[in-house]
Amino acid sequence: MRAILCRSFDGIDALELAELPLPQPAEGEVRVRVRAAGVNFADTLAVVGRYQEKPPLPFVPGMELAGEVDALGHGVDGLEVGDRVVAVVDHGAFAEFALARAQDVVRLPDGVDDATAAAFPITYGTALGALRWRAALKEGETLLVHGAGGGTGLAAVECGCLLGARVIATARGADRLVLARRHGAAHVLDAEDPALVHKIRELAPRGVDVAFDTVGGAMFDVSLKTIAWEGRILVIGFASGQVPQIPANILLVKNAAAIGFYWGSYRRRAPRQVRHGLEEILDGIVAGRLHPEVSQVYPLSKVPQALSDLTGRRARGKLVIRT
Ligand SMILES: NC(=O)c1ccc[n+]([C@@H]2O[C@H](COP(=O)([O-])OP(=O)(O)OC[C@H]3O[C@@H](n4cnc5c(N)ncnc54)[C@H](OP(=O)(O)O)[C@@H]3O)[C@@H](O)[C@H]2O)c1
Structure with missing residues (x-):
């Protein structure tokens, strides 16, 4: 072969x-x-x-x-x-x-x-698993997704919508922002806009309930500055190449959580849970809810x-x- x-x-x-x-x-x-x-x-x-x-x-x-x-x-x-x-x-x-x-x-x-x-499988499995199993994203909550033009970020936009959240997506460049909106983001913001934090705060004055971060580096700081009281920041990946160092005092003051998520480990530790997730995503694709x-x-x-x-x-x- x-x-x-x-x-x-x-x-x-x-x-x-x-x-x-x-x-x-x-x-x-x-x-x-x-x-x-x-x-x-x-x-x-x-x-x-x-x-x-x-x-x-x-x-x-x-x-x-x-x-x-x-x-x-x-x-x-x-x-x-x-x-x-x-x-x-x-x-x-x-x-x-x-x-x-x-x-x-x-x-x-x-x-x-x-x-x-x-x-x-990997992008949607990760997105749905992290949002549901670890962040317990609820209907009506606000979800901030970084790297929303990429595979996992775009999947998180769709899975967030599927779970009933209002999605704010950040990505680089107009074509990726159009893409994120087409996949359900209610608001799209350029990741390189110097006023990004201010614009997120305008859209979510109480802060975002959950942040889904595939990028790390400076985008993690954006999540930290905009996360709500009792918010959850999902640490998914470091596409920027920079692994954030987390100031625990901000987590303390905001009663917030930074939550690591590695989908691959669930394949070994909870294979049935992973299969159910994949089957649910397939149902969503067939029904036209996920694309x-x-x-x-x-x-x-x-x-x-x-x-x-x-x-x-x-x-x-x-x-x-x-x-
Ligand atoms: N934890 C898990 O279980 C899990 C599962 C899947 C993926 N991941 C991780 O999630 C990250 C994204 O994976 P993916 O497969 O979705 O990748 P991808 O399709 O390449 O998406 C990465 C996104 O990050 C953005 N980005 C920002 N700064 C970047 C930089 N300096 N270099 C490259 N990209 C940059 C890119 O958008 P712009 O260029 O527009 O900024 C791109 O849309 C990776 O770190 C991956 O290892 C983790």
């Missing part, structure tokens, strides 16, 4: 398109003929050895995929060869075939195409291009690889 291979942590340019033997499913695993794979910020970290989970070299990157079940390992129930599925994997999605643990595989309903299916935004599709050979478009901040919504 053809696959993208990471032989060293020398970065995106060192990735190779290689011919590899077909992987064989072990007990509890299935092999999937991959039709599409989602691109994530985490992939850009994994290929330089800076992601929290570091697979042994060489490895095939890629963490989410859609396709058809092609072979079953021992002990797999509830899935059959030929089933159209979506799956989350530790790595291996940027290939024509990939192995997945059966517990991480969900059957696809009719009407969800491969690119859409590959685009939603994963695939802005660009690349062939397998162009994975390095897709990853550098992501790190170069040229992506909007999700990028998807077709295999």
Whole structure:
């Protein structure tokens, strides 16, 4: 099979398109003929050895995929060869075939195409999980989303609306702001506007109840300055490259919480909860309430291009690889 291979942590340019033997499913695993794979910020970290989970070299990157079940390992129930599925994997999605643990595989309903299916698990799983399980976002609350033009941020805009919140989205540039509004944000603000904090306070005089932060750095300070009494700041990621240092005195004075969230850890600790989340998101897509935004599709050979478009901040919504 053809696959993208990471032989060293020398970065995106060192990735190779290689011919590899077909992987064989072990007990509890299935092999999937991959039709599409989602691109994530985490992939850009994994290929330089800076992601929290570091697979042994060489490895095939890629963490989410859609396709058809092609072979079953021992002990797999509830899935059959030929089933159209979506799956989350530790790595291996940027290939024509990939192995997945059966517990991480969900059957696809009719009407969800491969690119859409590959685009939603990590971003929407993270957004819905963080907002519901950790921040307990309630109907009528105000949600501030940073990085709202990116994959996870845009998913948080939609999931916030689904949970009945009023969403204020920040992103860089007019086209991303239009996108965030199209996906349900009630208010959109340019992340680079020097009056950003003032404008958020005008929109939410009592403060925002929940902030969803994929960017870190200066955007975390914006959340801290605008969070309401008893507000919750979700620490999702650091796309800016800057990990915020949190002044605990502000949390104390505002009775606020900074809450870390790592969706990948729920896959191991609470796989059923993760599956329910993915099934609920699929229902939302089928019903037309959720709309994963695939802005660009690349062939397998162009994975390095897709990853550098992501790190170069040229992506909007999700990028998807077709295999
Ligand atoms: N905790 C979890 O479970 C979890 C799950 C998924 C993702 N994440 C994390 O969330 C972050 C976003 O992931 P994603 O897949 O949504 O990425 P993405 O699609 O590339 O979105 C990142 C967004 O951050 C903004 N950004 C601001 N400053 C940036 C900078 N200096 N460099 C790059 N982007 C910058 C970008 O928008 P502008 O260029 O318009 O500013 C972009 O829209 C990453 O840190 C990722 O690791 C965490």
